[in-house]
Every structure is written in C-alpha cells, then in structure tokens.
Amino acid sequence: MSRNKILITGASSGLGEGMAKTYAAQGRALALCARRIERLDELKAELGAQASQIATAALDVTDVDTVPVVFGALRDELGGLDRVIVNAGLGKGAPIGTGKAHANLDTVRTNLVGALAQVEAAMEIFRAQNSGHLVLISSMSAVRGLPKAQAAYSASKAGLSALGEGLQAELAGSPIKVSVILPGYISTDINAGVKTKMMTERDAGVAALIAAIESERNRVVVPRWPWTAIDLALRHLPASITRRMV
DSSP: OOOOEEEESSTTSHHHHHHHHHHHHTTOEEEEEESOHHHHHHHHHHHTTTSSEEEEEEOOTTOTTTHHHHHHHHHHHHTSOSEEEEOOOOOOOOOTTSSOHHHHHHHHIIIIIIHHHHHHHHHHHHHHHTOEEEEEEOOGGGSSOOOGGGHHHHHHHHHHHHHHHHHHHHHTTSSEEEEEEEEOOBSSGGGTTOOOTTOBOHHHHHHHHHHHHHHTOSEEEESHHHHHHHHHHHHHSOHHHHHHHO
C-alpha cells in the first residue's frame, strides 16, 4: 500500500531529517514538526522541489494539549494523513538518585508522555479515516533495562514499545497498521559522545529505517546487523549475562 501523506515529528535533525529527505526524494507529501520552526522552514525550502507538498509546524510534544491541534491542522493542509511517524525524542539522563531528577523527568515527558500525546492524536485521525500507518520509533534500549544515565531513557522507550504492542493487539486485522521500530546506534546528535564500533553511519541507518517502515511489520530492529542478534540475546539470555552486555 502506498502511503503518500506522511507526518514526521522531530523532523528538524537526526533521523527525522533523514527520513524527510528520503521521502521528499520519492515525491511524497510531508508534514514536518519540530520545536525549531526555522530549521523546518530551511528544510522546506531545500526539499520543496522534490516533495509533492510540504507543510511545517512548530511543535513541542510535551505541550500535550497542542499536539492534536497541530496534527489536525497538518492533516487538513495535506488533505489527510496516511502515515504518522512518532520520532521526536530526548536522550539526556543521569543515574537515578544523584540529584539530577530533572534530566530523567524531561526524558520521560518527551519520550513517553509526549509520544502518547502523539499516538492519541494520530489514532483519532486514523480511526476517523479507518486507515493509516502509525510508526513508533522506539530503541534497542527498550529491550532490556539499561543502567546509570540511560535508565530513564530505556524505561521511556520500553513504555513506547508497550503502547505499540497494545495497539497491535487491538487493531489486528484492521485497516490501521502499527509498527514499532527499534534502532541500534546510528550516528545522530542523540548519540553524540557514544563510542562504539557498532555505530552505523547516518545515511545507512536512515535507509535501513525507511526499509523497516515500508515493510509495515509489527516489530523491526534496525540495522539488521548486528542488532538482530543482540536483540535475541537481550531478550532470552539470563540477567547474569545480559547485565554485562549493557
């Protein structure tokens, strides 16, 4: 099924920007949201000759009352939405109990509460249309709880994955599809400072992400190597082993 009208949150940088550029090159219609409207306007000017249509809107996903208003306005501007990619995210954090609760609370507000607000808004549109593809950009960190500064981030992404799984159970066999995508390390701002040999270059990571989204499968780990093997290990090996992996 062709999904020509696509809304992407967190589209001003990183994976969101990469997805916007790829879909624009395919001639699709895009609704791009992010807090930095000036960067979205730059992106619109850059991609306008390729995409069939581009609409932009400033959006802070933690302003939960504004999310459905913005989504509704963008739907109206594009004449409907075929796919919503819940991508906006925050990666800051600190070891729990070290006096930096604000960093962990901000991460959970953005990655889980803000994501739920996006899911609510997207699903209201899709239920009215009786069609659509909801894409949740989770993380490999959702597979097993991570320690120290990544604990809250890991928990927020696990919650997002659970939201997707619940909707998949509810909507099985319906015209509304839900995909949970779990990226490993891809070279973006959110992974700045991470030193690992498993880091994937951004363009390759975006290509893998787009392929996963287009498959419309329920759950996809990207890039496939080495993260499929790591996913299996984290899910099935005992904690005595996996704690040394994380």
